Amino acid sequence: MNVSRRTRIQKTYEALFALEDVREIFRRSLPTGLDGGEEREFSEALARVRGIIDGIEDGGGELPSGRVCDGIEVRSREEDYININPIQAAGRLTPEARKAIISYGDGYSTCDHCRKPFRLDKIGRPPVEAFHRELAEFLSMDVARVVPGARRGFQAVTQSLLEKGDFVIVSSLAHYTEFLAVEVAGGVVREVPLDEDNKVTAEAVAEKIEKVKAETGSLPRLMMIDHFDYQFGNEHEVRGIGKVAKDYGIPFLYNGAYTVGVMPVDGKEIGADFVVGSGHKSMAAVAPSGVLATTEEWAERVFRTTEMTGDVTNRRFGIKEVENMGCTLMGATLISMIASFPRVKARTAAWDEEVAKSNRFLRELSRIDGTRVLSELPRRHTLSKVDTTDSFDTVAKTHKRRGYFLSDELKERGIIGEFAGATRVWKLNTYGLTSDQVDYAAGSFLEIAEGYGLKIS
Amino acid sequence: MNVSRRTRIQKTYEALFALEDVREIFRRSLPTGLDGGEEREFSEALARVRGIIDGIEDGGGELPSGRVCDGIEVRSREEDYININPIQAAGRLTPEARKAIISYGDGYSTCDHCRKPFRLDKIGRPPVEAFHRELAEFLSMDVARVVPGARRGFQAVTQSLLEKGDFVIVSSLAHYTEFLAVEVAGGVVREVPLDEDNKVTAEAVAEKIEKVKAETGSLPRLMMIDHFDYQFGNEHEVRGIGKVAKDYGIPFLYNGAYTVGVMPVDGKEIGADFVVGSGHKSMAAVAPSGVLATTEEWAERVFRTTEMTGDVTNRRFGIKEVENMGCTLMGATLISMIASFPRVKARTAAWDEEVAKSNRFLRELSRIDGTRVLSELPRRHTLSKVDTTDSFDTVAKTHKRRGYFLSDELKERGIIGEFAGATRVWKLNTYGLTSDQVDYAAGSFLEIAEGYGLKIS
CATH class of the missing domain: 1.10.287 (Helix Hairpins)
Structure with a gap:
């Protein structure tokens, strides 16, 4: 630099x-x-x-x-630098969000005009209430709440739906937070096997449901499936899975941690009962933040309000939602989501361009002999997994800096975010980079490869 | 202005x-x-x-x-303005925190150097791991974790300790989030009555424990007591309560939402098994943030790691903590806490000065005839409840702006944060104001009172 x-x-x-x-x-x-x-x-x-x-x-x-x-x-x-980190790309703040947190950094900054009934999603100024309505609309769901990360959205659902020992269908590529959400609610995960392309099909989900039924005598209580997984960024058959869910009458949680905020998500059309998204992963917001949206039908249960009464004072806090623990994101986390939202809506509409850049980048990278893309091709996402065991790792084997040679070379050219030291299997994300940045980054990889005598085709 | x-x-x-x-x-x-x-x-x-x-x-x-x-x-x-809002005072960011969030606003900004074993509290750069150690030390506890608000700290404890139907001792001034934390875990609250000074005594706690024992045949499973409550800002007898807890062998959660970050808190000396604090309320941090600290003994249970195994993949995510849902505050929330921490430590040592200012302010306010301080006197905290029914409310009764006349007058003088429109019972907090600001604010109230012909003594 x-x-x-x-x-x-x-x-x-x-x-x-x-x-x-x-x-x-x-x-x-x-x-x-x-x-x-x-x-x-x-x-x-x-x-x-x-x-x-x-x-x-x-x-x-x-x-x-x-x-x-x-x-x-x-x-x-x-x-x-140009940052190609797999999980940071779409959580980068927009300029609007950066300005907003300068102004709203202080603790309870969004609560200046909190009035009866004293709940975050009812605040009119700043426009928190309006944002909640828009958020539900944006996802084609009836009701939405902000939560401290997608994981807390999963948790609200699992804790509302599961009894101890209940089974939950997840993907074999499920994120660890889905495991935890099931565990914290006393449930047990049952993974759907992947097909030969590392994808979850509706058929495989149906088979797994039947297996659980045969094993336990009853249906799984919930299904949580990632539209795109965190490992390959492969697209899984969520629409078909939504139909299977309907057929069996099993509630379906659509995990949109890698979709909500970057590509259009129509929860109703997908057949989702719950849509969960991540603010810091895909909505250009401060961590921890996320969204949980659902239907009128399920809202009553998952967003149920407190029924506890004080035995001495007879106090009740009737409007507060139990699973959300009352208010959730009372400051910069929320305001960054709101400030980014107009740009987030606009960018989801331009998702095809992002996918095109992702494909362009990987096409170039694949020109380095021995480099393989482990994710499905053509790419339908900007997060991808690559295998450079037969390209960059052959250099690392004899380089005194080992795998770090690649990080060194990239950094020198102003590129970071690959897993430092990794030259075999690693992930990257091109989301939000300009066209020039994508070309420059791809060109840098080729230049490094050439410099070490790797063959370019 | x-x-x-x-x-x-x-x-x-x-x-x-x-x-x-x-x-x-x-x-x-x-x-x-x-x-x-x-x-x-x-x-x-x-x-x-x-x-x-x-x-x-x-x-x-x-x-x-x-x-x-x-x-x-x-x-x-x-x-x-001078902001006397009851809950915003100690959550105002320090200049260091404001600078830190400018730099670390982006989603997963604290995760650049996350390496094996991939858990937030193990990150060395920025110094997240060191901060966790210092935080435990600061509270005289063995282990500490950051959480998305004090409420999520309560929840981690209740969900770890309670079975359905278990009783939990809380104060008659318990915050609603304590009710929710008990409810979400399937427990039932039992409130300790207040004495004539609106305080919770050790004796009253012991009596309530006996009552629960008589009613249910067993001891309550947990006690959660606020050191200072959110209503009066009264100090409750936590040390004595700690002893009662030890005597009965009931785990004791010390709610330090109004103490941790503003006054010295020695968890061990208090006899707390759990210390919970609020980042956005008292530690000059972005919301939602907080801390949950505990002893070695309880850490194993409350910070237990996942045991779930994928049935198809055999995946395990062994280091992730179930109740924390893995990592908690991965960005500006955490970095603002860390950046504020040196100043937060320093200010807790100067707590007496804050209390002195609080008393000075209320002494002046009380000179307005008919004004009563409902909190204990002398004040031991900066959050106080006052009753101006016989002073400012007598003006409001005939003023065309009703109770808003007071807000108008205050705002004109550059003071905000009182509950707009309230002229009977309301709360204020002088925390963090300079000596000049305290005097100016007190003087403004007197000036307004005089202007409306209220008697000053």
Whole structure:
């Protein structure tokens, strides 16, 4: 990376931080205005900002400390590099979300205008209530709630539906949080085997249901299936699975951790009883955040309100939802989701372009002899698994830096996010990269391969 | 509030937002550097920042839009006003936390260097692992985990300890999230009555335990008691209660939502088996965040790791903790807690000064004839409940703006956070205000009272 770019980026951070110092002066002062000492402090702080800004454009001057504060380094990966990390791509904040959290970082910042009945999803200002309605619409479901991560959405469903020992159908590529959600509710997972293309078919789901029925004498209580899995980013047959669910009368949780927020999701059409999405994975929001949407029918159960009464005080908190533990995302997590939402809606409509870039990237990567794409082809997602055992790993075998040679070479070219040191099987995600960034990244891999004498076809 | 102050504050936000636009240019560009068009865009964006900065100091020029983005207004309450909101005071971010979330806002931002065994509390960079150790030490407990709000800490404990129908001792001033935590785990609350000073004594707890024993034939399975409650901010006899817990052998969850992060908390000395704190309420952190700390003995149970095995794949995710659903706060929530922590530790040591300010404020407020402090006196906390039925409410009765007259008058003087429209019983919190801000706020109440002919003694 060229030095002046790095300096510019670090100085941009420095200027942002210096402006936070300006802001702090207001926080410590009286509303009547700054006193003499504060006014001087204010002028000095502003002069500092100006000095930094002046240094940004020419990229000259001293490189800033690179620290946020004691012990925490500035995280400038998204500015310094092209990041192909498999799970970070679609959780990157939009500029709107970044601005929103500057303004709404403080603890209970979204609660200024919370009025009766005192529940997060009823707040009108900022537009939390409207956002909840739009969110349900966006997913073609009846009701939606925000939750602290997709996992907490799974948990709300499993804890509402399962009795101890109940069986739950999951994919053989189910994310570990699905396992945990079943376990925390006292249930037991039963995995659907994959077909030869590492995909879950409706037929395999039906077979597994029959097996559970034969084994236990009753049907599984719930099915949780990922539309795209976290390993291969393969598309699984969710529409067919939705039909199987209907046929057997088993509630179906659609895991959209890798779809909600990046591609169109129509929960009703899919036949989902529950749609779960991840804010920090796919909706450009601060972690932990996510969404749980459902139908009118199930909302009553999963979003049931408290019935507990205090035996001494007779207190009841009737509007609070048990599985959500009352309010869920009361600050920057929620506001980042809301601020990103218009852009998130727009980008889901442009999903085909993202998939096209993903395919273009992998086509190029595959030109390196011995490189294999382990995910289904053509790609239907931007998250992919590749095997470079017969290409980059042959270099790693004799390189003094072992597998890290690839990370070194990539980093030198401004690319990060591959699993450092891994040269056999690893994952990447091209989501949200510009066309130029995709071409540049692909070109960098080819250049590195060539430099080490690997054959390019 | 004077207009130029407002303009300055809004322009500070505008400059922060404009710098985010600068930052975005880097995110969209190649690591090799900006091309011609981007370089022009960059110059223009910087010129915009400079222009805003130039306008800040003189406070002149046009007032910015006051919008973060479409539909979301700038939240500048903490700069514009003195905020006496009962629950927001200690969740206000420190400057370090604000800087940290600028840098770590993106979804999985804390996970760049996550390596085996792939669990949040094991991450070395940023220093998440070290923070977890310090957090346990800070509370004098053996083990600590971050959780998405104190409520999720309660839930982890109740779900680990309770069987369906088990009884849990709570205070008659228990927060609703404690009710929910018991309900979600299938338990039943039993409230300890308050004494004449609205306090929970050790004796009353012991009596209630005996009552439950007589009623059900067995001891309650858990006790959850707030050190300071959310209604009066009264101190309850937690040390004595800790002893009662030990005597009966009932696990004791110390609810430190209003203590952890503002005053010293020594869990071992209190006799707590579990210490729960709130990040967004008392640790200057982004919501939802909190902490659950416990002893070695209980850690094994509450932080038990998954035992679920996939029947087809034989997959196990052995290191993931069931009740935490794996990783908890993977981004700005956690980093804001970590960044605030040094200042949070320092401020807990200065708790006496905060209490002194609280008492000073209420002494002044009480000079308004008819005003009563409903919380215990002298105050031992900064959260207090007051009754102005015989003072401000007598004005509201005939004022055309009703109770809102007080909000109007306060706002005009730069004070917010009282419950708008309430002139009878309401709560306030002076935490974190400077000495001058406390005096100014108290003086404003007196001035308003005088203006309406209320007697000052």
